[in-house]
Amino acid sequence: MLGKILGSLIAVYVLGSAIWLAAGGIVREKAPTELMNVACDPSRELWRDVNEKFIADYEAQTGIKLTIKMSHGGSASQARSVIDGLEADIVTLGLWSDTSAVSKRGLIDDDWVERLPHRSLPYYSTIVFVVRKGNPKNIRAWADIVQPGVEVITPNPKTSGNGKLSFLAAWGAELRRTKSEPAALAFVKEMYKHVKVMDSGARGATTTFAQRGIGHVHLTWENEAFLEVQEAGGALEIVYPSLSIRAEPPVAVVDVNARRKGTKPAADAYMKFLYTDKAQDIVAKHHYRPSDPKAFARNRQYFPGLPNENLFPITEIAPDWDTANERFFAEGGVFDQIMSRPK
Amino acid sequence: MADAIEKETQTPAPFRRSREDHWLVRGGLTLATLAIIGLLIVVPVVNVFSQAFSKGLATYWHSLTGDADTRHAILLTVTVAPVAVALNLVFGVAAAWCIARFQFRGRTLLITLIDLPFSVSPVVAGLVFVLLFGAQGYFGPWLREHGYQVIFATPALVLATAFVTFPFVARELIPVLEAIGPDEELAARSLGASGWQMFWKITLPNIKWGVLYGVILCNARAMGEFGAIYVVSGRITGQTDTVPLRVEKLFQDYNTPASFALASLLTLLALVTLFVKVGIERHARPRPAKKE
Known part of the structure; x- marks a missing residue:
């Protein structure tokens, strides 16, 4: 008897849930609010x-x-x-x-x-560095992130805006310094050899760096960097490179x-x-x-660092954002080439 | 202790008795096992609860009930999981009966297909549903025209969960059904029982513990599903976020206490499931009767 009551209660519950969930798919004419x-x-x-x-x-x-x-x-x-x-x-x-x-x-x-x-x-925004307290690896400029023993955290450019911007910022900074695309390519290639974990989104990368404690420098949005440093309560600090991308x-x-x-x-x-x-x-x-x-x-x-005139526009790297995306991050693009030939 | 050893000696022959090995081997293996279990299971589980309660009971309770989005996530999980399990119960019993009772072409293929969700990554499973029901997919545009949306709405959560938990019930029942054999069912049929009568009066009572066991495993997996749900849900806060997604979101929002509070709830459900499972296991897989 008890079993029967329990059984029917469960049946009613499951049936009710099923109807509710199925109804969740009906596109209702909601009030447009x-x-x-x-x-x-x-x-x-x-x-x-x-x-x-x-x-x-x-x-x-x-x-x-x-x-x-x-x-x-x-x-x-x-x-x-x-x-x-x-x-x-x-x-x-x-x-x-x-x-x-x-x-x-x-x-x-x-x-x-x-x-x-x-x-x-x-x-708009830009990409900055976050490092551990006291900056133990002494990271000040783009060239410092590819020093031996430095581990970099930045998300996957395939899925994340932050990932793409980190790539483009590194590329553009080196391009401006050397005026040479092969040098920029070599620099970015080197940088990804230092990337230890590639999360799918910006926040995931922040968690990896700040909470799981992996890596020495985190390339991230300026706003995310401030939030990260504030949440870390003194364990992290921001480093502004002298040049970065206008995101x-x-x-x-x-x-x-x-x-x-x-x-x-x-x-x-x-x-x-x-x-x-x-x-x-x-x-x-x-x-x-x-x-x-x-x-x-x-x-x-x-915005204590990186005055606006030190943010280079995308046009310095490519005609526009779409072209840059196509060239660097599309299937078989520059990023894929970098990742497929580990040297 | 003596009792345990007493029972141990009664185990049938094929196992070597532990006392035959050198004490160093025994001790070393035991220690290694304990260390691994402690490190990989006990410490994390304890940590979940200690983190959850780190700010006190009041905060814990508030984290679980104070936020409308979290409440919605809990509601969603306690409805999606049972519905997915119910679907798998029906399909699983049917499939297991079919496979255990009949020889037909493609039987092996069917068994393999039932196992498929175990080997396919949940993320891929989610993407499959997006391809089928998404706005760029095969059925999505048609459904959309007729006022129904699967992906990024609750139906997708049920579909994805049912897909990844599909093998549990069927896999559990096939050996049970094979072990029982068709004799009782044939007898029932020969005495004039209809198909339904045979199923309700003979087959189901025989396999009910196996069914329950499968349902519980299925439910445990269904509540914790993350990958497939992540893809098909669209991650809309307060609308398609289930508990596991909500845990991740809270954690990434730097809301660690709330995140762990919710995680502890999920862990608690898993522990309850586990205890029920242990209780049922005895009935589900009857071992040879022991002498008193």
């Missing part, structure tokens, strides 16, 4: 802050209370998910070419770059999804909000460099 922001890995804290402010602001202006869902992961894999049908209203990926890959699949209108100020870049993580509304879901007005407002003084200050507080020069000047204290 739910946005999904598919973002790259190291921007979690930034969006948590921005979302809170934007939701309050938007409610005050329109009376509509939004909810914003977040998804974080390696930039390229996030782009892939959106292409595969993840219902993003907004993509805030780490790398230009990832956003443009989504656009090329027809999900973002072609004119996306020009729709928002500063070429759809509410902020450009664009934002874009995924027009096709937003139009279908009816969230386009809210998504557009969300993106415009990023350029307000309030949002630009939040961005700076998280150590992303605000695009508005006035906001940057106002928040100068968050």
Whole structure:
């Protein structure tokens, strides 16, 4: 008797769960008040802050209370998910070419770059070094990371924006020093011989370096570096090289999804909000460099090293981000060649 | 102790008795085993709990219940796992019966296919579902037009979990069914029982412990599944994050206490499963009766 009751309870529970889960797949005509922001890995804290402010602001202006869902992961894999049908209203990926890959699949209108100020870049950033306290390996410049015995941590360029930027920063720095591409290639090749662990996303690499204690230098986003050092409570410190790349993580509304879901007005407002003084200050507080020069000047204290003129643009390496991605990271590209011929 | 040795002497011959070996060999092997188990299993498990409770019981409880996204992850795991297990229960019993009772062409192939999820990496399993049901996949666009989404929604979680845990029930039942043999079932049929009557009255009672054992193993694996879920879920916080994904996310958010609190919950579920499993094992695999 007891067994029967228990059996039927379990059956009802499983059946109920099954119905609930299956219903989770039905595309409902939701009230257009739910946005999904598919973002790259190291921007979690930034969006948590921005979302809170934007939701309050938007409610005050329109009376509509939004909810914003977040998804974080390696930039390229996030782009892939959106292409595969993840219902993003907004993509805030780490790398230009990832956003443009989504656009090329027809999900973002072609004119996306020009729709928002500063070429759809509410902020930009760069790649810096994080080292252990006291900088025991005395790492000051790019040349120091390929010294014998130095172990480098940076994520996989195939899946991560941080990974790609580390590669391009190293390449560009050496290119500017030597004015020679073969020298840049040799330098980057040497650098990857020093990479001990290649995580799939920026945050994974941070965990490897800071929490698992592997490696001597961590090449990462400026904002991620500050967070990492702050969390480590004195065990790590930031080193600014004298030169690094101008990293450009664009934002874009995924027009096709937003139009279908009816969230386009809210998504557009969300993106415009990023350029307000309030949002630009939040961005700076998280150590992303605000695009508005006035906001940057106002928040100068968050960026103690690498003045903007020492950030070289992608155009110094390749005509644009897409070409760079194609040349360096596509199947059989420069990165694959480096990795396939270990010497 | 004496009792244990007493039992040991009653084990049938093929095993050499441990006392025949030199004490150094015995001691060394025992120590090595204990060290490995201690280092690889006991220390990490204890560490999970000590980290989880490091900030006190109140923080622990708050980490588990205070965050809506974490609550949702728990809800998702305790629904996805049973549904995946239920699916595998039905398919597993059917497949095992089919394989154990009939000789047919492609039988070996079928057994191999059932084992496939064991050898395929979960990440690959996840990618397969993305290829099938993704927006660029074979069925994805059609389903989408008809208002249904599999990938990046809850159905994908069930599918992926069911896929990676598929072999457990079937694998457990095939030997049990083969050991029991078809005699009782044939007798039932010859006495006029219908197929269903035979299944419910003869087959199922005979294999019920095996079924339960398979279900428990399957469930343990289903709750902990990470790789396949990571790929098919889209990692949407508060929507498709299961407990293992949530643990990783909290850990990477520098929220170590909450991450370990949730991890300890998962470990606790695993430990409970383990104890239930030990209880059932005795029934599932009856050993030759021992003299009292």
